Amino acid sequence: MIDAYFAQTPTTSGETVMNVTAAFIGLGVMGYPMAGHLANAGLTVQVWNRTHAKAKNWASQYNGKACDSIAAAVAEADFVFTCVGADIDLEKVYEGPEGIIANAKPGAVLIDHTTASAGIAEQLGQLARARNLEFIDAPVSGGQQGAENGQLTIMCGGEADPFSQAKPLMEHYAKALNHMGPIGSGQKTKMVNQIAIAGLVQGLSEALHFAEQAELDVRKVVDVISKGAAQSWQMENRSGTMIDGEFEHGFAVDWMRKDLAICLEEARKNGSRIPVAALVDQFYGDVQQMGGSRWDTSSLIQRLRKKP
Numbered sequence: 001m002i003d004a005y006f007a008q009t010p011t012t013s014g015e016t017v018m019n020v021t022a023a024f025i026g027l028g029v030m031g032y033p034m035a036g037h038l039a040n041a042g043l044t045v046q047v048w049n050r051t052h053a054k055a056k057n058w059a060s061q062y063n064g065k066a067c068d069s070i071a072a073a074v075a076e077a078d079f080v081f082t083c084v085g086a087d088i089d090l091e092k093v094y095e096g097p098e099g100i101i102a103n104a105k106p107g108a109v110l111i112d113h114t115t116a117s118a119g120i121a122e123q124l125g126q127l128a129r130a131r132n133l134e135f136i137d138a139p140v141s142g143g144q145q146g147a148e149n150g151q152l153t154i155m156c157g158g159e160a161d162p163f164s165q166a167k168p169l170m171e172h173y174a175k176a177l178n179h180m181g182p183i184g185s186g187q188k189t190k191m192v193n194q195i196a197i198a199g200l201v202q203g204l205s206e207a208l209h210f211a212e213q214a215e216l217d218v219r220k221v222v223d224v225i226s227k228g229a230a231q232s233w234q235m236e237n238r239s240g241t242m243i244d245g246e247f248e249h250g251f252a253v254d255w256m257r258k259d260l261a262i263c264l265e266e267a268r269k270n271g272s273r274i275p276v277a278a279l280v281d282q283f284y285g286d287v288q289q290m291g292g293s294r295w296d297t298s299s300l301i302q303r304l305r306k307k308p
Helices: 031-040 052-061 070-074 087-094 118-129 143-149 160-173 185-213 218-225 233-244 253-270 275-289 297-305
Strands: 008-010 016-018 021-025 044-048 064-066 079-082 109-112 134-137 152-157 174-181
Touching (some): 021 031, 021 070, 031 044, 031 052, 031 079, 031 143, 079 087, 109 118, 109 160, 118 134, 118 185, 134 160, 134 185, 152 160, 152 185, 160 174, 185 218, 185 233, 185 275, 218 233, 233 297, 253 275, 253 297, 275 297
Parallel strands (some): 021 044, 021 079, 044 064, 079 109, 152 174
Antiparallel strands (some): 008 016
C-alpha cells in the first residue's frame, strides 16, 4: 500500500507530485505549520479547524483546501493527522457520527500529535481497529519554533506497518522520529520528556536566581557553566530570556500543567514515584496565580524573584 501512496505522477510541466491525500484536523500554533509542511511537500492537504476562519486563512497561504466539516476533510484521506488540546478534544473530533473514525475511508492511517493520556490513545486505537483503520499516537516535542522550522521530535506508538507508512510524511516536519512500541507508548514517552523538562527548568531557575542574588554577572556565569556538565537545551535556549524576564517563547504554563497532570495520573497507575515533577507542578500553579498562565515554562524563575 505504501508504494501506491508514494508513487509520483508527472504533471504537464514535467514536475512530479505525490499521490497522497492528507487531512489535518486542528490548526493551532503547532498544527498550522505542520499542515503547511505537508502541503509544501506536494501532498493534497485538506484541513478542518474549529474556527473555520483559521482553516480558510491556512488554505489561502498554502496549496490546500479548507473544509466545513471533519467528515468532508477525512472522507478521501489516506492519512488523517490531528493536533488538538486534550483528551476531551480528541473524543470530540474522533468519535460520534460526525467524527474521524466514522467517516475515514477503510485502510486510512490516523496519526494523533496531541499530547494526551495513554488511555485515550488506547481507546481511540480500539475504535479505529473496529472500522479497519490504523491509529498512531505521535505526540511531539519542540514547541512552536520546532513546528515552524520542521524540527520536531516525534515519539510514536502503534503497529510497525502503519508507522512505516506514516513516517515519510512526518519526516517533513521532524528532526527525530521513533517508533516506541504499541499504542500508548508515544504518549508515555512524551510523559518522560515532560517529567525531565520540569526538573531541568526548575534547576536552571534556581541556579540563575542564586547567581542574581550573589551579584554575579549572570550571563558570564551561563557562558562558563554551559561549557561543562550543567549544559542543557534549556540553558542554551532559555537562559538569556529568563535573565531578561521575557516569557513569550513557547510552551505555555497552562499546557505544561495539563501535561504534568497526565504524568502524575499515569505515575499513580504504574506505581512510579515522581516527587520533583509533582512539586514543580505546584510551582507552576504559583506562576498561574501570579498571572503567568500564558507565560512560557521558563517563567518558573519569576516565582523565585517574587519577594516574600
